[in-house]
């Protein structure tokens with residue numbers, strides 16, 4: 027997993043609540059067996075018209091947002107299906123950070139496992155950042171995970187909080203399976219105890 | 230230690246599965262059953278292979294194909310779509326390489342992962358159950374802690390049989406009194422989502438309680454728990470009781486004899502203790518619930534079938550007004566229009582929400598002696614091969630076919646647009662599935678969610694209809 031430390035880039039405003047994972051990556055594009063390549067179908071139902079041509083009204087089809095690395099949206103971002111293809115599609119497109127008032131639980135988890143940083147900020151702040159983002163290429167914002175601040179184009183710093191363990195893993199790009207493997211003896215003894223008490227759980 | 234603090238059903242299952250608590254409060258949680266399907270696993274098995282890791286407990290893992298497959302005869306001659314075929318073939322290779330038990334496409338036990346887990350007796354009370362699919366919440370109806378996970382977590386469970394989890398908050402939703410005539414588990418859960426909203430349960434595990442839940446059969450409880458995720462909570466559960474135990478006793482792979490007796494003793498200790506603390510409590514009067522139907526593009530946009538399309542102009546909040554306007558436009562509606570006047574093109578009875586034998590019986594009861602309206606395509610897709618066989622043994626397939634319904638093979642089918650069963654742009658469907666998002670059943674498709682009996686009534690009348698006006702003509 028790619029580490030996330032600090033990012034300065036273009037932010038795309040998506041002033042919508044309840045952006046679900048079917049919108050982020052529609053089910054018909056889930057057939058790949060790789061983690062890569064989903065970016066071209068990110069938000070496909072908004073980005074492309076029925077005939078396959080680009081919809082010029084959608085933010086990610088406009089300059090400079092085609093190069094956006096941050097996405098700003100409203101409440102309950104990532105609700106719906108648990109598909110990890112949603113963060114894969116964001117990442118493959120180039121978006122490494124999503125800022126919203128809150129996130130659906132599974133999506134929130136999935137982001138951390140893939141080096142995408144979900145930042146929770148109050149709705150008014152999100153609205154303010156969207157206004158900043160509308161200024162386009164001259165209005166780069168910085169997301170600094172080390173210091174846990176978002177820096178507005180005018181230099182104002184907005185603090186945010188990330189769970190310490192997740193922050194550590196993300197800053198260092200660590201895979202948590204390796205970490206868990208170190209607890210193998212505890213898992214072994216758990217299984218021995220459980221098997222004695224609930225033998226029907228073991229084939 | 231003094232007498233233990235009263236605990237909820239969730240607390241008890243959680244406590245029994247914590248392997249270790251990390252310094253920051255994250256628990257390493259043991260997983261008893263891991264269900265897998267073709268869409269959310271290829272990248273996980275790839276990860277294992279790359280790291281030289283094995284599947285820790287193949288005996289606690291089960292694989293099946295459901296999302297991608299055709300539900301007509303073409304499944305017997307091979308999958309046509311090359312990408313779908315590759316996904317299924319990849320799973321088939323992976324289960325062999327990693328020694329994971331697998332139910333192949335042409336096996337009678339094949340079906341939607343959330344139908345077959347309980348049906349086979351693999352999903353049991355007190356278990357922790359995960360699957361790379363958000364509707365894993367379904368299995369909570371067994372009195373288990375069951376939730377959906379992403380592909381990285383699938384890989385984590387395959388390798389370690391554990392997950393890193395933070396404890397959730399407890400919510401209890403009590404549905405008191407008796408359900409009114411014409412109402413089902415589907416109407417209960419739609420009414421609940423209408424009340425709490427699509428993010429109402431975020432961060433919580435919901436325990437469903439009250440007389441109306443106790444009175445539901447296991448299929449009804451599964452419907453309720455299934456759509457918990459649509460209310461924002463990752464897991465929903467119902468305390469195990471005699472209904473649960475009787476159901477398990479009939480399953481092919483559940484514990485039998487002495488093992489079952491011993492298990493029931495254990496399971497009987499699981500229900501929430503009197504006085505256990507719930508962070509959030511909600512009470513709903515069952516009798517006040519009328520048959521429900523969604524009108525918009527998230528499950529919270531739901532009304533009684535007697536309702537009319539709401540008017541965005543009545544909404545004060547600007548963002549909410551814009552969202553409602555978008556829903557009205559996408560769904561091709563006119564404010565003030567009666568929901569019962571909406572003509573449907575397609576009726577879909579199926580999905581992990583409503584494809585069990587009880588659901589098919591409910592649809593057949595309405596369909597018997599009647600005809601699907603002209604111009605309506607109505608399909609019934611059983612949740613598993615075993616459901617299909619049981620329905621055929623009861624003659625339900627014949628009743629449905631005589632009424633003009635298609636009778637299909639088991640799978641996810643039109644619940645999501647990733648297999649050949651799809652809506653075309655602008656088509657309106659009455660669907661027993663769980664998501665009415667834009668494009669969920671195919672790009673441009675318009676979905677109304679409702680119960681199987683309501684869906685059958687829509688098929689017969691050609692428009693959304695009040696099931697209370699379409700009572701069975703003849704006994705099944």
Ligand code: SF4
Pocket residue numbers: 295296341342343362364580581582640641644645662663
């Ligand atoms: S039936 Fe629908 S909701 Fe259920 S598992 Fe299949 S695609 Fe998901």
